[in-house]
Amino acid sequence: MKEKKTIITYGTYDMLHEGHMRLLERAKALGDYLIVGVTDENYDRSRGKLNVVESTKKRVKAIEALPFVDKVIVETSKSQKAEDMVKYDVDIFAIGDDWVGAFDYLNEYTHVEYLARTEGISSTKLRAENFDMIKLGMVGLGLGRDTQAFLDEAKFVSNLKINRIFSRDFLALKQFTKKSDTIKYGHDNYDEFLDTSIVAVYIDTALEDHYMFIKKALEAGKHVLCENPLALHKNELKELLGLAKKEKVLLLSALKTAFLPAFNQLLKELDDGVIGEVKEVRATRTSLYKEKDYPESFMAQGATNILSSYPSLLVNKILGKSKNITFFDQGDEGYDVSNLIISKHKGGKVGVSHVATGMKSEGDAVISGTDGYVYIPSPWWLTKKFYVRFEDEHKSQIFNYEFDGCGLRYMIAEFSSLIQRGKRKSKMLTPSDMVGINRVLLEYNERKEKEFKSKKED
Numbered sequence: 001m002k003e004k005k006t007i008i009t010y011g012t013y014d015m016l017h018e019g020h021m022r023l024l025e026r027a028k029a030l031g032d033y034l035i036v037g038v039t040d041e042n043y044d045r046s047r048g049k050l051n052v053v054e055s056t057k058k059r060v061k062a063i064e065a066l067p068f069v070d071k072v073i074v075e076t077s078k079s080q081k082a083e084d085m086v087k088y089d090v091d092i093f094a095i096g097d098d099w100v101g102a103f104d105y106l107n108e109y110t111h112v113e114y115l116a117r118t119e120g121i122s123s124t125k126l127r128a129e130n131f132d133m134i135k136l137g138m139v140g141l142g143l144g145r146d147t148q149a150f151l152d153e154a155k156f157v158s159n160l161k162i163n164r165i166f167s168r169d170f171l172a173l174k175q176f177t178k179k180s181d182t183i184k185y186g187h188d189n190y191d192e193f194l195d196t197s198i199v200a201v202y203i204d205t206a207l208e209d210h211y212m213f214i215k216k217a218l219e220a221g222k223h224v225l226c227e228n229p230l231a232l233h234k235n236e237l238k239e240l241l242g243l244a245k246k247e248k249v250l251l252l253s254a255l256k257t258a259f260l261p262a263f264n265q266l267l268k269e270l271d272d273g274v275i276g277e278v279k280e281v282r283a284t285r286t287s288l289y290k291e292k293d294y295p296e297s298f299m300a301q302g303a304t305n306i307l308s309s310y311p312s313l314l315v316n317k318i319l320g321k322s323k324n325i326t327f328f329d330q331g332d333e334g335y336d337v338s339n340l341i342i343s344k345h346k347g348g349k350v351g352v353s354h355v356a357t358g359m360k361s362e363g364d365a366v367i368s369g370t371d372g373y374v375y376i377p378s379p380w381w382l383t384k385k386f387y388v389r390f391e392d393e394h395k396s397q398i399f400n401y402e403f404d405g406c407g408l409r410y411m412i413a414e415f416s417s418l419i420q421r422g423k424r425k426s427k428m429l430t431p432s433d434m435v436g437i438n439r440v441l442l443e444y445n446e447r448k449e450k451e452f453k454s455k456k457e458d
């Protein structure tokens with residue numbers, strides 16, 4: 001006979017409430033030693049819990065403080081539960097009866113017990129009661145397709161209401177609002193649109209219009225989420241970030257990769273030294289827009305302006321700001337259709353970003369370190385899975401964070417959660433990350449302009 005009976009349970013425990021406490025108390029009463037697995041934020045988000053407001057650290061601290069809890073662990077993947085049963089020699093796995101049947105497979109390792117859930121309270125309910133509804137307006141109607149994708153993904157984010165859109169294209173606007181089940185109000189006057197009760201905007205217009213639309217929205221005191229790049233000319237982004245600070249609003253770049261659970265887990269693993277010291281980051285992103293019915297005017301913005309923010313995100317997040325940059329561009333159409341961008345970083349580390357709209361290549365990424373490397377298969381910017389590989393192939397690991405949809409919901413959830421919590425910066429994409437990423441295309445545009453001027457003078 002074992003001396004002490006070990007009980008284990010798992011949960012998110014966001015905004016710790018009476019329902020959580022009662023369940024934990026009853027779980028402890030089933031034995032002598034209670035282990036609580038608190039779900040990690042990246043794992044939570046990958047399994048669809050997008051709207052959690054407290055960090056893993058904060059939630060762990062709150063559970064640790066409870067007198068009936070003996071040990072707290074962090075749950076990072078679905079397969080962990082079975083491993084924990086063996087590791088901690090668990091006698092009973094207890095969980096609320098909202099999960100009836102879901103964990104029967106664990107009966108193979110331990111005894112599974114479903115406990116009655118407390119009626120009338122949940123974290124979801126508390127979040128809805130404690131946070132205001134955010135009214136967001138859409139700016140731009142692009143090809144319509146992208147607008148709809150954003151709206152579809154936003155449905156997974158709680159406390160967010162989108163029912164207004166601005167576009168200069170009056171006809172397209174009329175057609176869109178007629179068909180849309182969510183957007184009821186179309187505006188072709190930006191000032192009037194900003195004058196409504198919306199508190200935030202999502203901007204997806206032609207790249208050269210971003211700066212002006214962002215500036216006006218910030219001046220009107222609206223939080224801004226804008227597609228990349230936020231600005232095409234020197235000092236514009238710094239000016240916009242300064243303006244956001246002055247107006248006490250949030251300005252966030254819509255680089256969806258930065259908010260994906262797998263991408264954030266990757267950064268965490270690298271930080272923990274999973275491949276030793278990182279020496280080189282290489283990422284490719286190409287897209288043949290001409291095959292997707294995009295107009296010539298779109299491609300004329302150049303591959304670097306359209307696509308470089310993505311590889312620059314990976315390079316900058318891992319290696320920090322670039323110290324000097326070399327461009328190897330191609331394009332006879334008057335704009336670049338391909339650009340191989342090599343950047344040098346602190347400690348001589350090297351970033352290699354490859355973007356193209358006029359040729360197709362493998363969209364993968366490799367991060368090389370002194371002990372091993374990480375491989376992210378194509379499309380790496382929709383990061384779901386990454387491989388950690390070593391000289392000794394037996395040591396290799398796979399990290400898998402599948403997600404539903406096109407990945408936009410994670411970004412929208414972060415944007416809306418920051419507003420709700422009164423935060424003006426995202427840890428996943430800080431203002432200095434945004435400046436570093438933007439610097440690559442600014443330098444390229446500046447050099448092109450100089451080249452153009454000197455050719456003209458010749």
Ligand code: CTP
Nearest residue numbers: 011012013019023095096117118121122123124
């Ligand atoms: N729980 C409970 N009674 C409640 C709410 C939760 O017994 N009213 C239990 C759950 O069954 C689970 C544990 O508390 O065993 C952690 O649940 P969690 O999902 O973190 O809490 P919820 O409030 O259900 O969270 P959400 O609304 O985000 O789903």
